[in-house]
Amino acid sequence: MSAPAPLLVIGDALIDHDLSGRAERLAPDAPVPVVTSIHRTTRPGGAALAACLAAADGRQVTLVTALGDDEASEALCKLLAGRVHLVRLPLTGALSSKTRVFAEGTPMLRLDHGEGRARERTAEACRAIADAGAVLVADYGRGTADVLRDALAAAAGRVPVVWDPHPRGDAPVPGARLVTPSAAEARAFADRQTGAGEASAGGVLHSAARDAGTLVHVWRAASVAVTLGGRGALLSHGETPLLVPSPATADGDACGAGDRFAATAAGHLADGDLTETAVQAAVHAATRYVAEGGVRTLAVDAATTTSPRPRADDEPMDDALRTAARVRAVGGTVVAAGGCFDLLHAGHVALLQAARRTGDCLVVCVNSDASVRRRKGSGRPLVPVADRVRVLLALECVDAVAVFDEDTPERLLGELRPHIWAKGGDYAVARLPEASLVESWGGQVVLFPYLDGRSTTGIAERAALSP
Structure with missing residues (x-):
């Protein structure tokens, strides 16, 4: 069996932290829980998470993202060392970080810090796009896709481009092979075209089918796959959609499941598979990802360092x-x-x-x-x-x-x-x-x-x- 094809991942990297502990009492000065015995873990987030997940499939992955000289950027570079090849764009401001607080597995609070944005393209990044055989864009609305938009539009005319959009980001470039919004994201993007607040008769599947069909035409994309959480995904080329159901019900932390979906789909398209095959594999991979613990499997104890994750071409x-x-x-x-x-x-x-x-x-x-x-x-x-x-x-x-x-x-x-x-x-x-x-x-x-x-x-x- 041939080795998986290389993949270029472009987008906004984040660094994520989880604080996990116990909550057994309320604070005396306010009716809020006191979380004690805290254990801290850190992991790549955003486009960096998508890149690591693709690398975990045994692929050679290049990540183009904006990083600065701040502490969060340097910490993320250490997490990515040995996993992916990094091409850095200049960053204005501090790298975005996300901290989730859990008490005995229950989410209590999320803290977001840093609003850094990609400042400009570089010649190295443009060369990476020109040489790529397949591209995954993980757009988290922080400018990386924007500064490389012309190069990405040219790439979409010759190689598979998978675009994982974010409501804060711009539309995908025309010609994208596959766009992968969640149901909520598809609804928000479609509302921009059809008028916010349009009635959604017929339930989630009906709404997702209508939104996907609208977005295929508006975005001039080859296909749109609306992810439906535990239900699977609905794939549309603009006409009658294909529902790819989840093979099982997976209970767990779904954080990063969209990145797992997009990384798997992009990898299969890079290998030359049909879009339908890629989406089916992506649904199965996202289900398994949640069942196996989700992002916790990529977390690194804050007090330790990590060695590179073994490749999937091992025995x-x-x-x-x-x-x-x-x-x-x-x-x-x-x-x-x-x-x-x-x-x-x-x-x-x-x-x-x-x-x-x-x-x-x-x-x-x-x-x-x-x-x-x-x-x-x-x-x-x-x-x-x-x-x-x-x-x-x-x-x-x-x-x-x-x-x-x-x-x-x-x-x-x-x-x-x-x-x-x-x-x-x-x-x-x-x-x-x-x-x-x-x-x-x-x-x-x-x-x-x-x-x-x-x-x-x-x-x-x-x-x-x-x-």
């Missing part, structure tokens, strides 16, 4: 361990399931879907080809391990896959240390040699009902007998 085992560690770090539940998964069938899918619903990520442990041969005989596997892994990863319920060579997955489980080890109901706990290992770190073996009449052996035998 599958590394990806599985990284997924489990990320979910565990934010208090989530890691679920693992194992098997040969040779000729993936409905019974397998039912087990994996049920397993994923019990936690916050699902890692599938797959027997290698040699392991399958030892267990099933010289005629197996019917499907080589590389193809089995690829098919499993195509399932929305599967977050990562790891391959093991032994007859049983104890060594792999010892590294993953899942909270739940899921097996089909045709197994008895006494027959699982890994049960005591899982229980040794407080994990739980869970059996799920088996879907009768489905087996790889049966399918293979019927296929062999068919004329």
